[in-house]
Amino acid sequence: MSCLGCWPLCLLNNQCNAKLEEDRLLHTVPFSIEKATKAISSEQKPAHACAFEFDIINLLVGPLAEAKYVAMRDGELINPRLVNLDALHYYGGASDLEMVYGYLGCFIAEEAERERKISDLFLQAFTFINDQSNWLAITVLAAYILTGRKNSIDCEEVMPYLIPDLSHSD
Numbered sequence: 001m002s003c004l005g006c007w008p009l010c011l012l013n014n015q016c017n018a019k020l021e022e023d024r025l026l027h028t029v030p031f032s033i034e035k036a037t038k039a040i041s042s043e044q045k046p047a048h049a050c051a052f053e054f055d056i057i058n059l060l061v062g063p064l065a066e067a068k069y070v071a072m073r074d075g076e077l078i079n080p081r082l083v084n085l086d087a088l089h090y091y092g093g094a095s096d097l098e099m100v101y102g103y104l105g106c107f108i109a110e111e112a113e114r115e116r117k118i119s120d121l122f123l124q125a126f127t128f129i130n131d132q133s134n135w136l137a138i139t140v141l142a143a144y145i146l147t148g149r150k151n152s153i154d155c156e157e158v159m160p161y162l163i164p165d166l167s168h169s170d
Helices: 033-038 045-073 085-091 094-107 111-130 132-147 155-162 164-168
Strands: 019-021 152-154
Touching: 045 085, 045 094, 045 111, 045 132, 085 094, 085 111, 094 111, 111 132, 132 155, 152 155
Parallel strands: 019 152
Antiparallel strands: none
16 A cells, blocks of 8 residues: 555655754654554554655655755756665664654564565655655745744644645645
8 A cells, every 4th residue: 555645744854954844754763663553453554564664765755855956956867776865874864764764663664575575665765856736835944944034843834835725724
């Protein structure tokens, strides 16, 4: 199941000019798989797994967007082979990758399965930034952040930039 299209993504990471408040669905990462799943019913597990995937994709989108911006600025191509998971360290993604690997280590015990999952989620994040409407939302949001003077931005404050119909729902 792909979670990419079923929830709005908060796109900023901790390396940006401003920090996005409440940007994760899972606010704490337990120290073990047992702790992560102990209080979750079998009915809740799919939603929890989806939130887990959202958070990882959100963490990957920030440095991927930075990589895309740099490539476009320099007139270069961008694809998952040229900008792979490890390359995100060069685009402000070191702390994001640390968190991603922490999530994966907690929720997926087998190393081969972790590698498959991170590859899948990386490709979903890459697909997200390459979608024209998503890229437009990212650039509009980036302009909003760059013109602002805040150190902290609430998630609800940026949602109208990411989902324009949200501002007309009142």
